[in-house]
Amino acid sequence: MVKREMTRKFLEDAFCGESKAHMKYSIYAEDAEAQGKKNLARLWRAIAYAEFVHARNHFKALGYLGAVDANLEDSAAGEHFEIEEMYPVYKNASEFQEEKEAIRSAHFALEAEKIHEKMYNDAHEYLKNNDDLEDKKIFICEICGYTTFDTVPDKCPVCGAPAEKFKEF
Amino acid sequence: MVKREMTRKFLEDAFCGESKAHMKYSIYAEDAEAQGKKNLARLWRAIAYAEFVHARNHFKALGYLGAVDANLEDSAAGEHFEIEEMYPVYKNASEFQEEKEAIRSAHFALEAEKIHEKMYNDAHEYLKNNDDLEDKKIFICEICGYTTFDTVPDKCPVCGAPAEKFKEF
Ligand SMILES: [Fe+2]
Ligand SMILES: [Fe+2]
Ligand SMILES: [Fe+2]
Ligand SMILES: [Fe+2]
Ligand SMILES: [Fe+2]
Ligand SMILES: [Fe+2]
Numbered sequence: 001m002v003k004r005e006m007t008r009k010f011l012e013d014a015f016c017g018e019s020k021a022h023m024k025y026s027i028y029a030e031d032a033e034a035q036g037k038k039n040l041a042r043l044w045r046a047i048a049y050a051e052f053v054h055a056r057n058h059f060k061a062l063g064y065l066g067a068v069d070a071n072l073e074d075s076a077a078g079e080h081f082e083i084e085e086m087y088p089v090y091k092n093a094s095e096f097q098e099e100k101e102a103i104r105s106a107h108f109a110l111e112a113e114k115i116h117e118k119m120y121n122d123a124h125e126y127l128k129n130n131d132d133l134e135d136k137k138i139f140i141c142e143i144c145g146y147t148t149f150d151t152v153p154d155k156c157p158v159c160g161a162p163a164e165k166f167k168e169f
Numbered sequence: 170m171v172k173r174e175m176t177r178k179f180l181e182d183a184f185c186g187e188s189k190a191h192m193k194y195s196i197y198a199e200d201a202e203a204q205g206k207k208n209l210a211r212l213w214r215a216i217a218y219a220e221f222v223h224a225r226n227h228f229k230a231l232g233y234l235g236a237v238d239a240n241l242e243d244s245a246a247g248e249h250f251e252i253e254e255m256y257p258v259y260k261n262a263s264e265f266q267e268e269k270e271a272i273r274s275a276h277f278a279l280e281a282e283k284i285h286e287k288m289y290n291d292a293h294e295y296l297k298n299n300d301d302l303e304d305k306k307i308f309i310c311e312i313c314g315y316t317t318f319d320t321v322p323d324k325c326p327v328c329g330a331p332a333e334k335f336k337e338f
Contacts, residue, residue: 001270002268002270002271003268004266004268006262006266007262007263007266007268007271010258010259010262010263010271011259011271011274013255013259014255014256014259014274014275014278015189015192016185016188016189017251017255018192018278019185019188019189019191019192020184020185020188021247021251022188022191022192023184023187023188023191023192023221023224023228024228024233024243024244024247025244026221027224027225027228027234028234028237028240028244030225031234031237031240032237032240035237036300036301037237037300037301037302038301039301039302039303039304039305040237040292040296040301040302042307042338043288043292043302043307044244045338046307046309046316046338047244047285047288047289047309047316049309049314049336049338050281050285050309050314050315050316051314052192052195053277053309053310053311053312053313053314054274054277054278054281054314055192055196056196056199057273057274057277057278057313057314058274058278059192059193059196060270061270061271061273061274064193065196065197065200068200068201068204068206068209071197071200071201074193075193075194075197075213075216078190078193082186082190086182086183086186087183089179090179090180090182090183093175093176093179094176094179097173097175097176099171099172099173099176101170101171101229101230102171102176102179102180102230104226104230105180105183105223105226105227105230106183108222108223108226109183109187109223109226109227112219112223116216116219119212119216120216123209123212127209131205131206132205132206132207132208132209133206133208133209133211133212134208135208136208138211138212138215140215140216140218140219140222141222142222143222144222144226145219145220145222145223145226146219147215147216147219167218169211169214169215169218
């Protein structure tokens, strides 16, 4: 694990850069697929995976990959920050500046993060007495990220998208 | 597209936060899979996808999803910055502070980014006269992110990993 502060700072920044590159390439890949450019999409997906490898190497060098319970705590804490601090403030600022697309984007995220925090906390609790979670289906709304177990709603309660817009995991 | 500067700034930060959350959850999912916790891994993968949806919404609200050629230019420019500025400086700093894991992690990334920039530039050139890239296999080293077309090397030229450690796309 890396010990010196400046090297840690740099690795943190590199983790951020790799995470954003991975995300952009995944978005570009999806867009290329929608345009029928399969091989170009595959190039972006492959390179997105290479950036995942880089980010994972930095993350491990930083000593951030913990035991499963620590990883669940970290996940819940990240969601908690987004629910209590980040998204309410950004949504409020977007409203103040009357930026409709940003209000929508922040609202969608905020609603999903509330569910995510609960799911991570429940998982943490359940795993105190079990080796793995129950085998429940998970559905995500492709439009807003709304997250739910077991069955697809007729209509997304957050964005109104129809049942076909849910992706099963 | 969002116009006010402060709302843009906030959305950029939220894009960064979502990208890092997506990355962390993907790393945690892989780790849970390796421990045989399939359902927990699925929860992390599903929520990672929800964060992808949030990041994509922010990215589109920022007006950053362009035409395919603009997306390729943006990809090449990101790699160029990492090759010419970010990784040489961070690698040099890690050497100065004698942080072995960071030197390794920066070196692996730097070598792969050089290949990525060329691949994106070549793709950009090729797509001037074609609708899609050629149907070539792409292989990525799971250890260092080394990226190559067509055939798996016997040994990764960057990290020395054997052929089995390559993932095909
Ligand atoms: Fe990278
Ligand atoms: Fe979340
Ligand atoms: Fe939705
Ligand atoms: Fe999110
Ligand atoms: Fe790259
Ligand atoms: Fe390698």
